[in-house]
Amino acid sequence: MTTRTSAMQRFLRSGTLAGLLVALPAFGQPAPDASKPVPSMQPAPTTVPGRGDIPNAEVAKRLANVAPLPFGATPDQLPTPHLKLPKGFKIEVYASGIPNARSLRIGDKGTVFAGNRLLDKVYAIVDRNGKREVKVIASGMDRPNGLVFHKGTLYIAEGTRISKLENIEDNLDNPGKPVVIYSDFFNSQSHGWKFMGLGPDNMLYVNVGSPCNVCEPPPTTGQIRRISLDGKIAEPVVRGVRNSVGFDWHPVTKELWFTDNGRDWLSEDLPEDELNRVTGNGQHFGFPYCHQGNFTDRETGWGRSCDEFEKPAALLGAHTAALGMRFYTGKMFPSQYKNAIFIARHGSWNRTKKLGGDVIVAYLNKDGGVKSWEPFLTGFLQNNAYIGRPTDVQVMKDGSLLVSDDHAGAVYRVTYGGGAKVAAR
């Protein structure tokens, strides 16, 4: 045993790895040709010679996927010191140490629930006089990203099923096993995680994402579906959706609004993510044929026209990953925010200069369309890298706004003015 371990240590000290890395040849760097004059002001080509559609290695590196911190941020890694808000607003860490904290919901008794996409847990954050405790109320789940709280029951949407925990706030320490109410979902790792909301018709609305970047999605996917609370009735209500990870209902008109993530690998600047407004049943929002309401896909769009589909209410930036959204129904923020939409933009990966990684606010016109949108909470993107990634937003009863961050594994609380009780950190 001992001899074996020390042999291992000897090997580790030998520096074989370092030697090998140094010896690696530099690929993709053509040797300079001394016989030709070098154009001094010419920028270096950013694509593979002869293949304008393939970025060179240096550019490609900036397009690699972004992985969140597996155990969440340590207190000194939390991004709060870098975050910026409009004048009069404050932000605090509401709770941290919640790896991959995603969708947020609030119970009648004030419990904050947070779901997971990359991990297996559902968390409950309990506030006792400003001191917050994080409890795991379900684990061993398959991407439990979608949450709804309704009449004491927490509904949880996993990759291929919806289950419920009744009377959850009275049983946080002993919640029991979730009871499955519905499981008729296409099984896919790609866009298979769910967002879930409770409609004005008291039905569970769930996105069923398209299982690819761009493809003709199987007919049971690419939609938002509504399901009765007992799981017995299910029907698609919105089609032509690539992957929506956030929706909400207008507090006055009760219309469904949803964000949708545009396809990858088309270009740096196209397509933009969409904010969509649903004005009738069965509407089709274009995927995979039409993007952002104004151009057809280069692979799947032949023979189609964008006129066949609903247009987005607003465009939210290329590859910005607009996810969780809520109408602001609180009273704490100034009146301009009343019934405006807060949208968490997770931030792009499929873009060499990253975009998003913020919470924006969209203001609506009298006719119900989008008047404008602007950044609200920024600073998560530093030097083209994320120190946090906003994932969902949730208005609290006191009108403050919670923001989840699945990269740092934290939930923040945004408050306005001196009147609000700001809990001490």
Place this chain on the structure above:
Amino acid sequence: MRNIVAAALFLLWAAPASSANALEVRLVQCLACHGDKGQSAIPEVPSLGGQPEFYLTVQLLLFRDRLRVVDLMNQMMQGFSNDDLRKLANIIAKLPPPLSAAGATDPDRMEKAQALAEQSRCNFCHNRDYAGEQNVPRLAGQREDYLVKAMREYKHNTRRGYDASMADVLYQISDEQILDLAYFLARQR
């Protein structure tokens, strides 16, 4: 060899996972299957040499929490704290990269597979030399049979990654193409 594994197994159950000694014991146990020079000699068991530390940490976490289901690996990781996972990943990450697959290389197949790998942008995330980086594993020199297994699992949604990129990419890749990709990648250095 057998004695060492037996001794390791005994110590494993005798000592709590979080002690430094137990980590070393566990390492011996890991390397008994995965190969002590970073190179696995067992079919469908991956070589761990040259894997990025971040990727290793995440995989150990996925095994511990049964998010990636391989019974033996799930059992092995029970009782590990987050710190244990980090430490173990840190040690394993120092193993040297495996040697690329031996044997005659079919240049036509290599060329076809390289074009497919670039078209699928494997080289973006896995790096231009397929050495991997951060949460993205090294593919160069990996066991060909393991690469086939892993890609099939991603394609058929039986293995979850830390994100869904592999499922996205493999959606449109056929099984024949998976065999070609594995052939090509196993022969990268």
